[in-house]
Amino acid sequence: MARGRPRKTDPEAALQDIVRVFWEKGFEGASLSDLTAASGMAKPGLYAAFGDKQAMYAKALTHYFNGISGSPLADLVNSSDPLRDVLRRYFVSIVETARDPTTPSGCFVVNSLIESGSMPAALVALSREFDRRRRDAFRTRLRAAQQAGELAPGTDADALADFFSSQVLALAVMVRADTEFDAVMRTIDVALSALPGRPAPDRPD
Amino acid sequence: MARGRPRKTDPEAALQDIVRVFWEKGFEGASLSDLTAASGMAKPGLYAAFGDKQAMYAKALTHYFNGISGSPLADLVNSSDPLRDVLRRYFVSIVETARDPTTPSGCFVVNSLIESGSMPAALVALSREFDRRRRDAFRTRLRAAQQAGELAPGTDADALADFFSSQVLALAVMVRADTEFDAVMRTIDVALSALPGRPAPDRPD
Numbered sequence: 001m002a003r004g005r006p007r008k009t010d011p012e013a014a015l016q017d018i019v020r021v022f023w024e025k026g027f028e029g030a031s032l033s034d035l036t037a038a039s040g041m042a043k044p045g046l047y048a049a050f051g052d053k054q055a056m057y058a059k060a061l062t063h064y065f066n067g068i069s070g071s072p073l074a075d076l077v078n079s080s081d082p083l084r085d086v087l088r089r090y091f092v093s094i095v096e097t098a099r100d101p102t103t104p105s106g107c108f109v110v111n112s113l114i115e116s117g118s119m120p121a122a123l124v125a126l127s128r129e130f131d132r133r134r135r136d137a138f139r140t141r142l143r144a145a146q147q148a149g150e151l152a153p154g155t156d157a158d159a160l161a162d163f164f165s166s167q168v169l170a171l172a173v174m175v176r177a178d179t180e181f182d183a184v185m186r187t188i189d190v191a192l193s194a195l196p197g198r199p200a201p202d203r204p205d
Numbered sequence: 206m207a208r209g210r211p212r213k214t215d216p217e218a219a220l221q222d223i224v225r226v227f228w229e230k231g232f233e234g235a236s237l238s239d240l241t242a243a244s245g246m247a248k249p250g251l252y253a254a255f256g257d258k259q260a261m262y263a264k265a266l267t268h269y270f271n272g273i274s275g276s277p278l279a280d281l282v283n284s285s286d287p288l289r290d291v292l293r294r295y296f297v298s299i300v301e302t303a304r305d306p307t308t309p310s311g312c313f314v315v316n317s318l319i320e321s322g323s324m325p326a327a328l329v330a331l332s333r334e335f336d337r338r339r340r341d342a343f344r345t346r347l348r349a350a351q352q353a354g355e356l357a358p359g360t361d362a363d364a365l366a367d368f369f370s371s372q373v374l375a376l377a378v379m380v381r382a383d384t385e386f387d388a389v390m391r392t393i394d395v396a397l398s399a400l401p402g403r404p405a406p407d408r409p410d
Contacts, residue, residue, distance in 0.1 A: 028233040029323025104322060113382040114319040117309060118234025131382050162388040163395035170375035177318040177336050183367040190368035194399045 014039040024104035098175035106176030219244040229309035303380035311381030
């Protein structure tokens, strides 16, 4: 019925568009006109549905983390596949999401961690909360691997968790910086070589 | 003579202040009033000395890269110390700079790589150029290490270079995200464990 650009009335669909704008342009870089244009909602409807720019960003980052990040993180924690396979699958999924041509480049959470210098404190805290949850997932998985005998008893599982968790940051920036795909995949291979093998079966106590 | 806030007339000193503003707040996040306040220069003087915001940012990023990054990168390429020591020293220097309480948190170049979605194309290209130069320095050093017999002959020196270069990205984001210092240092330790030892002296051809 409406002439010109159709207006969306479904906040869920509009939120997907808002995620993309903030993921691509950041909190400061995203203008109100970017947000209305992308979402197809006029300013009053946008504000009524999501609140101000800060509230909108918080909802977008949360939607991203629970949606795009949620499934690979659950797999990382819960899969009973060998640790090396689970880690590789997780990193490859991160790279695939970060390189997906239908969405902005990189990782929205990593972008958000970087923009902390020009963001409201509550958004800085939210970004760091999601960063911490990812690190906790790695910690849970590495400790479980150690208990299951996938790592030598003396291995520092938490140090490995810190390291592997930080590879997500490296991979996300590499993709955002348009680094050659081969270099990104080689980085995953070398990172996985830091994984110590399981102890030799006959190793004495 | 002037009353109130003293005005600076030394563009070199003002550039240091401009670096800090962009490093902290990003290209979009830095307002003109941030730049005039930090530099102590009024708008006409600022523009006369540095050009518009884009030109100012390019000069600031270049100043940062050649200044703060220059000396550790030269050490990485030129030092004759053992590879492992040189790499550790480089990573520790990155972390120290990123954590220096007298300057903004993180690495200005890494921040700039992330902000690509809301930046003029020339600044995106400049950020990637500095990223590439760092990666080239790692490649030069790792190839030299292989030629000097510090790596086993079959080692893929370029893959190691890609990996170690990407650790700078991970460390910079970790510091920017205020990750615990111990976790940052553990990440360096684990990353260095990916370095294969030199071949045994008696290894047959």
